[in-house]
Amino acid sequence: MENLRPIPVQDITREVARLCREANTVLPDDVRSALNQAARLERSAIGRDTLHAILDNAAYAQEAGLALCQDGGVTIVFVDIGEHVHITGGLLSDAVNQGVAQGYSQSFLRGSILDRPFGGRNTGNNTPAIIHTRIVPGNRLTITVLPKGGGADNGSRLTMLIPADGWPGVREFVVDTVKRAGASSCPPLIVGVGIGATFDSVGELAKRALLRDVGTGHPDPMVVQWEKECLEEINRLGIGPQGYGGTVTALAVHIEIAPRHIASIPVAVNLQCHSARKGVSIL
Amino acid sequence: MTVKTITCPIEDPNELRELNAGDQVALSGRLLTARDAAHQALHQLLQDGRPLPVNLKGQVLYYVGPAPAPPGLPIGSAGPTTASRMDVYTPELLDQGIVATIGKGQRSSAVKSALIAHGAVYFGAVGGIGALLARHIRSATPVAFEDLGPEAMYELEVDHFPVIVLVDCSGGDLYELGPSAYRTRL
Numbered sequence: 001m002e003n004l005r006p007i008p009v010q011d012i013t014r015e016v017a018r019l020c021r022e023a024n025t026v027l028p029d030d031v032r033s034a035l036n037q038a039a040r041l042e043r044s045a046i047g048r049d050t051l052h053a054i055l056d057n058a059a060y061a062q063e064a065g066l067a068l069c070q071d072g073g074v075t076i077v078f079v080d081i082g083e084h085v086h087i088t089g090g091l092l093s094d095a096v097n098q099g100v101a102q103g104y105s106q107s108f109l110r111g112s113i114l115d116r117p118f119g120g121r122n123t124g125n126n127t128p129a130i131i132h133t134r135i136v137p138g139n140r141l142t143i144t145v146l147p148k149g150g151g152a153d154n155g156s157r158l159t160m161l162i163p164a165d166g167w168p169g170v171r172e173f174v175v176d177t178v179k180r181a182g183a184s185s186c187p188p189l190i191v192g193v194g195i196g197a198t199f200d201s202v203g204e205l206a207k208r209a210l211l212r213d214v215g216t217g218h219p220d221p222m223v224v225q226w227e228k229e230c231l232e233e234i235n236r237l238g239i240g241p242q243g244y245g246g247t248v249t250a251l252a253v254h255i256e257i258a259p260r261h262i263a264s265i266p267v268a269v270n271l272q273c274h275s276a277r278k279g280v281s282i283l
Numbered sequence: 284m285t286v287k288t289i290t291c292p293i294e295d296p297n298e299l300r301e302l303n304a305g306d307q308v309a310l311s312g313r314l315l316t317a318r319d320a321a322h323q324a325l326h327q328l329l330q331d332g333r334p335l336p337v338n339l340k341g342q343v344l345y346y347v348g349p350a351p352a353p354p355g356l357p358i359g360s361a362g363p364t365t366a367s368r369m370d371v372y373t374p375e376l377l378d379q380g381i382v383a384t385i386g387k388g389q390r391s392s393a394v395k396s397a398l399i400a401h402g403a404v405y406f407g408a409v410g411g412i413g414a415l416l417a418r419h420i421r422s423a424t425p426v427a428f429e430d431l432g433p434e435a436m437y438e439l440e441v442d443h444f445p446v447i448v449l450v451d452c453s454g455g456d457l458y459e460l461g462p463s464a465y466r467t468r469l
Contacts, residue, residue: 044465046305046447050409057412066414067360070350070433108359110350110433122432151365151388151410175468183458184365184388186410238466242387242409244305244447245461275411 004086005139007283009095012087012143016099019145019279020075020126021107024067027058030213031251031276038188038241038248047246051188054241054274065107069275072109073147075100075129076207084139093131096143101125112150132204141283144211152189152273155181158203161265167226170195170267175233177269178250183243186273189250190214191234194268196258206268209254211278218255227253241274288443292341296382299404302448304455308406309443314345314385315426318364320434322372324427329375336427337436340380343406347385348433349423350413358423358439362413363387366405370394377401385446389458399454406446407457419444 032055039051061068077096081087087095104111104126113127114120136142157177161169174193181189194205217224230253240246251274260266289298291312302308315337317325328335346366350359366386373384374397382403387410390398398405408416420439427436449457 044461046461053409053412053415057415060418061360061414064414066353066356066417067350068414069411070348070360070362070413071364072350108351108353110348110359112348112433122434124432149411154365182389183407183410184367186387233468236466236468238462238464238468240462240465242407243389243458243462244407245457245463245465247465273411 003084005084006086006088007141008088009090009092011283012092012095012141013099013102015143015281015283016077016096016145017103017106019143019281020100020103020109020147023145023147023277023279024072024107024109025065026062027068028276028278032058034214034251035274038251042241042246042248044240044244044246046244047241047248050241050244067109068277069149070110071112071149071151072104072126073112073149074153075126076146076148077129077131078144078146078208078211079131079133080136080142081133082138082140083135085141092133096129096131097127100129101127143281143283145279146210147277149273149275152185152271155185155271156269158266158268160199161267162263163265165265170265171226171230171233173267174230174253174269175237178234178239178271179237181271182239185271186275187239187243187250188241188248188274190272190276191230191250191253192270192272193230193253193255194258195255195265196260197266198261199266201258202266202268203270205256205258206270209256210270210272210276212254214276215252220257223255223257227255291343293343293382294341296341296402299382300402300452302404302451304448304451304457304460306448308446308448310343310446311442311444314439314441314444315342316345316347316349316437316439318346318348318434319368320431321428321436322369325376326372335379338380339376342381343383343385344376344381345385345439349437352423356417358417358420360413361417361420363408363410366390373397377403390450395450395454395456398450399452402452404448404452405450407449408446416444
């Protein structure tokens with residue numbers, strides 16, 4: 001037990017609150033440079049104007065401390081807990097939710113969570129968060145906050161393909177998901193794809209694919225090739241920024257893979273709008 | 284491209300007939316907001332044959348649930364939400380007198396038919412630029428369903444609020460016309 005490193009819950013709450021504020025008001029550098037590059041590549045004039053408006057919004061939101069988008073989304077919090085960490089003074093989930101409540105209330109971010117599927121009330125402070133935990137080696141605690149807007153999650157899909165469908169079946173499902181979502185998921189998109197694992201796990205795999213810096217390829221060269229194929233096909237759809245027509249419908253496709261059952265190819269496609277907000281802190 | 288200016292609410296809906304899909308328009312005057320829960324509430328009142336809390340004649344309905352106003356500002360970030368979630372309610376609200384809606388994303392064919400029948404239009408505001416759009420909003424006053432929080436109906440006073448015509452009075456649809464020039468894959 002002498003190797004355990006104590007981390008008080010107050011530290012977790014404080015960091016989560018800070019990340020909620022930062023993520024919602026400051027567009028990450030990787031997303032900005034991807035948007036800048038898109039503005040140079042986009043062939044449609046209205047598409048370029050739209051990309052410039054998105055970049056102007058990011059600059060103004062940061063300067064004024066305003067939410068990039070009124071939809072601060074569902075607050076998804078990934079916590080990687082080093083096996084030598086001992087969280088003290090309370091429960092991790094309470095600490096995270098207090099951080100979300102403080103971050104959203106104090107920074108004038110919209111509460112977007114109803115407490116029940118039907119007949120519910122808005123909880124007002126965006127709690128509860130969705131919390132994904134993993135036990136990892138070491139004595140650090142890594143918190144990643146991903147505010148996930150409703151429009152892009154609504155365009156997301158999950159399917160259970162079979163081995164005969166193969167990679168072409170997966171690619172078609174990915175491209176078709178983007179096509180169906182059209183303008184509603186606020187393109188240009190970042191397309192998170194999970195392939196493998198099981199029905200319950202593949203959705204999280206797709207969501208974790210969104211945590212990568214935009215356009216950072218997968219370590220496996222074959223997966224990088226799949227990512228390129230999907231991106232090229234998606235950008236041939238002509239949807240363009242905001243669906244007004246153009247050559248940049250997606251900024252990147254990020255694929256994560258996992259082992260699978262011999263009978264199944266679970267595929268999840270999680271769409272991320274251009275307001276690709278995230279914040280990371282290591283305690 | 285020249286930007287047309289329109290004053291809201293719209294006294295003479297005939298001026299909407301001059302608009303074509305893809306036109307840029309600046310809206311000044313007053314807009315009404317409503318999103319999912321407010322639409323459900325309005326629908327319930329209509330079902331029950333009860334009066335609506337606001338007169339919808341000539342109104343432009345903006346699909347938005349704004350972020351709370353920080354100190355010194357009239358409103359927080361306030362960009363459009365996805366319009367298709369309102370599709371099932373839109374025809375009956377057109378019957379009640381609204382002449383335009385503002386949102387993002389494709390509308391159903393039923394909504395497009397209703398827009399043509401009423402000579403109404405569907406405007407788009409760019410999604411995800413709510414901080415910039417809020418600069419065109421001078422005031423926000425709750426007018427109905429206040430208990431719904433961000434989903435309440437507000438009256439927004441706007442100044443040159445930038446929109447684009449997504450579906451015009453003849454059913455011309457920018458989401459069909461725009462992408463067709465760049466589509467190389469079905």
